[in-house]
Amino acid sequence: MDRILKIFVSGAEQDQLAEQLPVIESYPGFLLVKLQQEAVTDIATRYPVEDITAQYVIRVGQRQIDTGLPRIDEHAKTRTHPDYKGVKKLSPGNHHYLVQFIGPVKKQWLSEVTRAGGKLQSPASGFSYVVRANESSLKKITTLPFVRWSGHLCHSDRIAQSVMKYAKRKLNETGAELPRTLVLPGLYIVDFFDSESMKKAAKEVKALGFEILESDKPARLMTLRATTGSVAKRIRELSAVHGVRNIREHSLKRTSNDLSPRLMGATQILDSNNGLGLDGAGEVVAICDTGIDTGDTSSIHPDFKGRISKINSYPIKRFYSPYINNPGGDDGAADYDSGHGTHVTGSVLGDGTASDGLDGIEGPIRGLAYKAKLVFQAVEQEMQWKNAAYYQSIGRYLLSGIPSDIQTLFKDAYDNKARIHSNSWGGGDPGVYDTQSEQLDRFVWEHKDFCVLVAAGNDGSDNDGDGRINPMSVTSPATAKNCICVGACENERPNFNGNRYGNWWPDDYPVAPYKDDPMANNPDQVVAFSSRGPTTDGRIRPDVLAPGTFILSTRSTMIANNNTAWAAFPASRKYFHMGGTSMATPLAAGAATLVRQYLRRDANIAKPSAALIKAVLIAGARRLPGIAGTGTLADNDQGFGKIDLQAVLAPRNSASMEFLDITDGLETGEIWSRELMISSTEIPLRLVLAYSDYPGENLVNNLNLIVTSPDGTRYSGNSSVDGDLTMDATNNVEAIQVNEPALGSWRVEVVASNVPESAQDFALVVIAALDEPAENSMVRVTGNPDISIPDNDSEGISDVLTIDRKGTVSSIAVEVDITHTYIGDLILELVAPNDIRVVLHDRQGASTNNINKRFDVHSAPELQLLVGSDITGPWQLLVSDNAGIDTGSLRSWTLEILAEASTWVEAEAEPALPIPDNDTTGITDDIDIIGQNNSQGNVQELEVWVDITHTWIGDLQVNLNSPSGTTVQLHGQSGGSRDNLIAIYDLDILPAISAFLNTPGAGTWTLSVSDNAGRDTGKLNAWGLRVKL
Structure with a gap:
């Protein structure tokens, strides 16, 4: 059987290999080839490879399409295909097709499809796109050399599986597949490919017997109610309406119902005396939940007073109108029913004011980010049901204020300066990525610094009685790619050991080990009800865990006196205990808030991305024992593990941390790389890559993390600890851990394996025994821009490589790989971070083709000018073509x-020079600074000191002149009648010294001293310099 491989080679090596192998396509960082199975082993022993054969399967709905067999041939004729059995012939006109490319998608391919008349609708799995086209356009598209396969996106694949399963539900049947999911019978959400199609479809939708309750043009959503006739038949007809992308039942969103800081490694982080002193100050957190205490800032719970930026209440959405007597109702932001929102808020940022002086507690009952400000979004409303049975099956209060497009919530929060958003609610079909998941992903894609946390849900169940929690119970919007999905581990409260899973929920936990298991006695155990992954496309869920049973937090003063939730708190009615992933999520949100504060305050990252905050939490997460096999980095019970802030922000060992937000995105085939120096084998090397992906059901932009050890061994993201080179094409988070890393230089690479949408930025966190690269160590960085050089354009093109380590140039070389049919047209220049320009190639070579050459001080002597320069910063290569053709x-x-x-x-x-009185010429004295190995290094830091005796220092002016000719005034006739000038000047004391930074420091430095008034005299006794080159 033939295999399709990526071979990771570039430049001249790629060219040589391409002459030996059958190449499908070349990319800057790898070759795509097709080989017989027996040839794969041989090539894999010589090069790093990835077998991507399995990635060509297209997944739609609940099935997969085999693209090894043609459906539409190169003449746009439909062929029989086993995955299209029974599908009817299409009518003339525009339809939506799956168009698969020959490999990782290039931008120019998408442009060619558009030029052929196709309209790109959305990315799909298996290197494919959904494209709208008519017969004429389709014929052009199928003949494009980079199109591998095409076939119609079947109407049946646009209907969620649960829709047909429950098509015959009766008026009072509100249950669904998961035990805690509820729906309103006959209520459906229809997602369209574009707003134009949705507008045109309205008449046809009504003709099929559906009532349009709401039409949201920006979100491309219709909310419909089936009124008459066979629902199943009309749903099938609805799926064939042009432009329909997906049809789902409207699931009712529901809530996902101290000691926690210690269990999350936050004690040291919060300690202002011996720790980092993080408290959330300067951060704004948004919480979307039921309500908050009284809903009035003047009478709000004491633990929130003075820190509320905004409270909004969202009324009942109009699509509920057929079911209720109070359409559009809004009972305000008070927390009347369960107290859920008030409890959640306390876990994020309550400051414990009301617990001051209470007996029986070790400290205040407060959240992790207890100095953060709050934006609260109340979405629970009282429902006046027309059908009285719904009071029992659904309840009197419902999260009916949640907008159809939850980007409304996010925008309101973002506009009020919130950058952390906590959501302890969800619901829907198990594992499914739905419209709300896509809306979340889209908002974060467009607002990269907005970090959204979502509860995994409480649908974990062993209702089949096999003693194991069933997989795939996580629901939307926690199925989104760009959120932090939070599951729950147990708390540690032995006084509640009498409360066991089987006693509370006998149908869900009928047998051991959960039936008789206490719910709060083992913080190293995943809570039984915590929803499990994966998603339907195989992504890891949850991301992390936080404590979620018997959490003590704030209690709403508006709920019934006898409402004690999970358990009362006898010392005060201002607090009580609750449980659920609802309670774990705000604890994780508090942790995310502290991470953001740390990154801004301590790591000097002004606008940390949501991806970086996610990567930090995952980098510190601690795996719970006994859940998955040895060496497993992540699983679908606990994700990457339980949050441990100390492990990543203040490691207990001598590990170092690096937090990188790489905003210059990667295109398909490009590679970002850097070097790490490992100084100890006793501290594990741990790396986490995270990025906010383009919205879509599957992974759209695929980045891979690869690390290479000093002996050449390669490790890839999400393989097992100390694992092999198996690439992950499913998740937008990847981790690598090497428990005993070899000493020396390790190479980190982020590979853009497939980036069909805009260039993909990313975040990277490193924890290890890191050291500055040794003296005289080699720094090697590579760029693979693969950009065209405009003909006869003296401005040309440029590409930048950035070096982020310290040091100065001892020797330098530049290697270039340029294809060009007349290199006598070309000028190549290298620009250093200090703006020194060196010409590497100046129109030599006449009609010779291509420049594949190494420039050093012998072939390009001007490179010697850079010796001694700082290496830190951007290095730019300029290439211009200065003649035509x-x-x-x-x-x-x-x-x-x-x-x-x-x-x-x-x-x-x-x-010991006398200073002449009243003489503006004064005296001068010189000091020669000699760089290491006589190099001409630039100034990185500087201290200068002077020892001058004088009876009136207000007469004196003292200047320092550097080898570059820069002059800075150290003392300017200040100090009045005081005697003697004995002082040290550095950047903190005299900011003007910054003028010397990044200028040549080796050479002659001159101090000049003058007396500018009569009568008083003195002497320059001594002076000195301390220069860091």
Whole structure:
């Protein structure tokens, strides 16, 4: 059987290999080839490879399409296909087709499809897109050389499985597949590909017997109610209406119903005396939930007073109108029913004011981010049901204020400066990515610094009685890719050991080990009811865990006196205990808030991305024992593990941390890389890559994390600990852990394996025994821009490589790979971070083709000018074509620098020179600074000191002049009648010294001293310099 492989090679090596193998397509960082099985083993022993054969299967709905067999041939003729059995012939006109490409998608391919008349609708799995086209356009598209397969997106694949399963539900049947999911009979959500199609479809939808209750044009959503006739038949007819993308039942969203800081490794993080002193100050958190205490800032619970930025109440959505007597009702933001929203808020940011002085507690009952400000969004409303049975089956209060497009919630929060958003609610079909999941992903994709946390849900169940919690019970919007999905582990409260899962929920936990298991005695156990992954496309769920049983937090003063939730708190009616992933999520949101505060305050990252906050929480997460096999990095019970803030923000061992937000995105085939120096084998190397993906049911933009050890061993993201090179094409979070990393230089690479949408940015967290690269160590960075060089354009093109370590240039070389049919047209220049420009190639070579060359101080002597320069910062390669006719492209280039570590150089002088009175010329004295190995390094830091005796220092002016000619005034006739000037000047004391930074430091430094008034005299006794080069 043939296999399709990625072979990770670039530049000249790629060209050589391409002559030997059958190449499907080439990319800057890898080749795509098709090989027979017996040839795979041989090539894999010589190069890093990934077998992507299985990635060509297209998944639609609950089934997969085999694209190894044609459905529509190169003449746009429909062929028989086993996955299209019984499908009727299409009518003339526009339809929606799945168009699969030959491999990872290139931007120019999408442009060609558009030029052929196709309209790109949305990315799909298996290197494919949904494209709207008519017969004429389809014929052009199928003949494009990079199109591998095409077939109609069947109407039946646009209907959620649960819709047909429950099509015959009766008026009082509100249950669904998961035990805690509820629906309103006959209520459906229809998602359209575009708003134009939705508008045109309205008449046809009504003709099929559906009542349109709401039409949201920006969200491309219709909410419908089936009124007459066979529902199943009309749903099938509805799926064939042009533009319909998906049909689902409207699931009712529901809530996902101290000691926690210690269990989350936050004690040291919160300690202001011996720890980091994080408290959420300066951060704004938004919470969407039932309500908050009185809903009035003037009478609000004491634990929130003075820190509420905004409270909004969202009225009942109009599509409930046929079912209730109070359409559009709004009972305000008070928390009347369960107290759920008030409890959640306390876990995020309550400050414990009302618990001050209470007996029986070790400290205040407060949330992790107890100084953060709050934006609260109340979405629970009282429902006046027309059908009285719904009071029993659904309840009097419902989260009926949640908008059809939840981007409304996110925008309101974002506009009020919230950057953390906590959601302890959800519901829907198990594991399904629905419209709310897509809305969440879209908002975060467009607002990269907005971090959304969502409860996994409480649908974990062993109702089949096999002693294991059933998989795939997580629901929307926790199925989104760009949120932090939070599951629950147990709390540690032995006084509640009498409360057991089987006693509370006998149908869900009928047998051991859960039936008689206490719910709060083992913080290293996943809570039985915590919803499990994966999603239907196989993504890991949840991301992390936080405590979720018997959580003590704030109690609403508006609920009934006898409402004690999970358990009362005898010392005060201002608090009580609740449980659920609802309670775990605000604890995780508090942790995320502290992470954001740390990144802004301590790591100097002004606008940390949501991806970086997610990566930090996962990097510190601790695996719970006994759940999955040894070496497993993540599973669908606990995700990556329980949040442990100390492990990542203040490690107990001597590990170092690096937090990187890489905003320059990668295109398909590009590779970002950097070097790590590991200084100890006793501290594990742990890396986490996270990114906010383009909205879509499957992973759209696929980045992969690869780490290479000093001996060449490669590790890839989400393989087992110390695992092999197996790439993950499903998740937008990848982790690598090497328990005993070898000493020396490790290479980290992020590979853009498939990026059909806009360039993908990412975040990376590293925890390890990190060291600055050794003196005289080699720094090697590579760019694979693969960009065209415009013909006869002196401005040309540029590409940038950034070096983020310290040091100075000892030697330097540049390797370039340029294809061009007349290199005598080309000028190549290298621009260093200090703006020194070096010409590498100046129109030599006449009609010779291509430049595949290494430039060093021998072939490009001007590179010697860069010796001693700082290596830190952006290095730019400029390429221009200065004559007509011939064209080419910059495929790749590499910067190789032998770096010297920065060193302090000290020198002093004792001139003992008299300072002439009332003489503006004054005196001067020189000190020569000699760089290491006589290099001409730039100034990174500077200290200068002077020892001058004088009876009136207000007469004196003292200046320092550097080897570059820069002059800074150290003392300017200040100090009045005081005697003697004995002082040290550095950047903190005299900011003007910054003028010397990044200028040459080796050479002659001159101190000048003048007396600018009569009568008083003095002497320059001594002075000195301390310069870091």
